[in-house]
Amino acid sequence: MDNYLHLKHLCFKYTGIGASTQDVLNNITLSLGVNECVAIIGQSGSGKTTLIQHFTGLLKPSSGYVFYGDQDIWAKSFRKSVLRKKIGLVFQFPETQLFEESVAKDIAFGPKNMGLQQVDIEQRVVEAMQAMELDPALFRNRSPFHLSEGEKRRVAIAGVLAMQPDMLVFDEPTAGLDPKSVQRFAMIVRRLVEAGKAIVIVSHSMDFVAEVADRVIALHAGKLVYDGNPCDFFADIKRLRDIGLERPSLLEALDTWHRPVPPFLQGVISFQEFQNKIKKFAHFHEL
Amino acid sequence: MAFLTDISLGQYYPGDSFVHRLDPRTKLLSILCFMTALLISFEPIVLIGFSILTLVIIASSQLPLALVLRNVRPFIWLFFLTIFVHVFLTPGRLLYTMPLMSLKITYEGLTLGLIYSVRLVLLILLAALLTLTTSPIELTDALERMLSPLKRFKVPTHEVVMMLTLSLRFIPTLLEEAQRLKNAQVSRGASFEGNVVQRIRSIVPLILPLFISAFRRADDLALAMDSRCYTGGEGRTSFRKLVFKSADYLVLLAVLTSLMLLIIF
Numbered sequence: 001m002d003n004y005l006h007l008k009h010l011c012f013k014y015t016g017i018g019a020s021t022q023d024v025l026n027n028i029t030l031s032l033g034v035n036e037c038v039a040i041i042g043q044s045g046s047g048k049t050t051l052i053q054h055f056t057g058l059l060k061p062s063s064g065y066v067f068y069g070d071q072d073i074w075a076k077s078f079r080k081s082v083l084r085k086k087i088g089l090v091f092q093f094p095e096t097q098l099f100e101e102s103v104a105k106d107i108a109f110g111p112k113n114m115g116l117q118q119v120d121i122e123q124r125v126v127e128a129m130q131a132m133e134l135d136p137a138l139f140r141n142r143s144p145f146h147l148s149e150g151e152k153r154r155v156a157i158a159g160v161l162a163m164q165p166d167m168l169v170f171d172e173p174t175a176g177l178d179p180k181s182v183q184r185f186a187m188i189v190r191r192l193v194e195a196g197k198a199i200v201i202v203s204h205s206m207d208f209v210a211e212v213a214d215r216v217i218a219l220h221a222g223k224l225v226y227d228g229n230p231c232d233f234f235a236d237i238k239r240l241r242d243i244g245l246e247r248p249s250l251l252e253a254l255d256t257w258h259r260p261v262p263p264f265l266q267g268v269i270s271f272q273e274f275q276n277k278i279k280k281f282a283h284f285h286e287l
Numbered sequence: 288m289a290f291l292t293d294i295s296l297g298q299y300y301p302g303d304s305f306v307h308r309l310d311p312r313t314k315l316l317s318i319l320c321f322m323t324a325l326l327i328s329f330e331p332i333v334l335i336g337f338s339i340l341t342l343v344i345i346a347s348s349q350l351p352l353a354l355v356l357r358n359v360r361p362f363i364w365l366f367f368l369t370i371f372v373h374v375f376l377t378p379g380r381l382l383y384t385m386p387l388m389s390l391k392i393t394y395e396g397l398t399l400g401l402i403y404s405v406r407l408v409l410l411i412l413l414a415a416l417l418t419l420t421t422s423p424i425e426l427t428d429a430l431e432r433m434l435s436p437l438k439r440f441k442v443p444t445h446e447v448v449m450m451l452t453l454s455l456r457f458i459p460t461l462l463e464e465a466q467r468l469k470n471a472q473v474s475r476g477a478s479f480e481g482n483v484v485q486r487i488r489s490i491v492p493l494i495l496p497l498f499i500s501a502f503r504r505a506d507d508l509a510l511a512m513d514s515r516c517y518t519g520g521e522g523r524t525s526f527r528k529l530v531f532k533s534a535d536y537l538v539l540l541a542v543l544t545s546l547m548l549l550i551i552f
Contacts, residue, residue, distance in 0.1 A: 053470065056474060058470050058473065058474070081476070081478075084473070084474055084476060085476065088474065089470075089471075089474040091467065091470065091471045091474075094471065096468070096496055096499075096500055097468055097471040097472060097475075097492075097496055098496065099491065099492045099495040099496050109475055109476075109477075109492065110475040110476050113475065113476030113477055113478070114476055145499070159475060160474070160475060163475065163476065
């Protein structure tokens with residue numbers, strides 16, 4: 001599928017008295033929607049969360065356009081509820097939005113709002129739970145308030161997944177998760193991409209970004225400073241320093257261990273790829 | 288739910304004007320006097336005087352005018368209701384009869400409606416001016432000092448004042464949280480429009496998580512206070528001592544004498 005969400009020369013600033021007159025977002029142009037995993041990165045306050053709220057029209061740009069396909073989403077005739085079914089937003093700490101008495105009911109909230117039949121809702125709930133590695137038999141009737149924080153978050157994400165959007169946007173999905181849960185989440189993201197979804201992840205963790213992203217979009221002080229593949233992005237140390245970001249720890253480690261990086265490890269940024277390459281290398285040289 | 292972003296209740300706007308520098312007790316007492324005066328007098332001339340006074344205070348506080356006036360906005364329907372009720376329900380000299388519903392507009396009603404709304408506007412503006420020019424800490428310090436005589440009657444003034452500060456402090460936090468939750472539920476297809484029943488029902492996915500997080504916040508706060516050895520009011524000193532300056536005496540003198548004069552005449 002082609003890109004279907006286009007931001008064109010988008011600027012945003014907060015209005016009201018006492019609000020800063022500076023643009024929070026400044027002339028952002030980008031397209032999303034291809035079946036890939038895009039990471040939006042940048043320092044705190046660079047405008048990442050503000051940017052994703054424009055995707056479904058939760059914020060209105062002060063100037064510039066957001067197009068869904070060829071329709072301007074702020075045109076009078078455009079119904080934003082359509083957009084919100086197609087693009088699922090998962091906010092920071094989504095576990096705080098749970099409110100139903102059982103896990104299954106909470107996940108069913110979205111599909112129910114879409115006006116689906118009970119049978120379809122049931123099926124979507126089960127599918128979403130399985131995708132988020134929540135065993136329906138164990139979890140469906142439990143109260144969401146009695147789960148662990150990691151489980152709560154998976155329930156909340158399942159609630160968005162059950163609406164079966166084409167694109168899923170996560171804001172800091174790994175914040176506050178233990179390393180094992182982060183790994184599990186990386187697996188889940190990879191499976192979602194394989195299932196044909198467009199994934200957008202806002203993250204502070206360069207390790208996580210290196211692990212899952214096919215494309216990196218970097219923001220600095222409200223401006224788009226990079227849009228392209230992660231390898232090139234992490235290779236440019238000067239730019240990284242300029243915009244206040246770190247390199248993934250694997251790259252740091254490779255630099256300290258051996259410089260220059262051996263040819264067969266060139267361009268490797270994720271641990272998984274690293275493991276595969278090392279295994280292949282060892283196998284080839286019969287080590 | 289646009290009002291979520293409009294509320295500036297208890298907001299403080301830092302500055303270094305004459306009004307900002309006044310002792311918070313002076314400001315609190317003056318406001319109390321003003322409010323009493325506003326509520327006991329019906330004379331239009333007094334209201335005009337107070338309107339001018341309010342403008343003078345706004346000017347000398349160096350606050351943006353729009354920021355002060357914004358506080359009135361959430362109450363606009365209250366003014367309409369006030370004027371409406373008074374205009375049509377006060378008996379007196381007939382000015383005009385509405386053709387369809389035989390509603391009568393009277394001269395007395397019109398004046399009374401205007402007086403009551405101007406009063407409300409002034410009360411709100413004055414209260415807003417107090418919080419805009421006084422930081423919550425100053426305000427509660429002042430309250431605690433002024434209420435301290437009640438300690439003799441075993442009233443836990445310090446605790447009461449602390450609770451007040453905390454609730455003021457958490458209003459913006461809770462509003463932000465509500466906005467965030469609203470966005471999250473809207474993204475799950477929730478709708479906050481429709482008839483009254485639908486709206487009340489749609490509020491559950493918002494209110495419930497909000498309550499849960501408020502309770503959790505309260506718990507965390509209690510723990511944090513405990514771990515910093517908070518024990519309450521007895522023998523507690525404050526970092527800033529409140530001291531009356533000559534400006535404070537002058538302002539208080541002026542305010543009190545005008546209130547006296549108003550009561551006498």
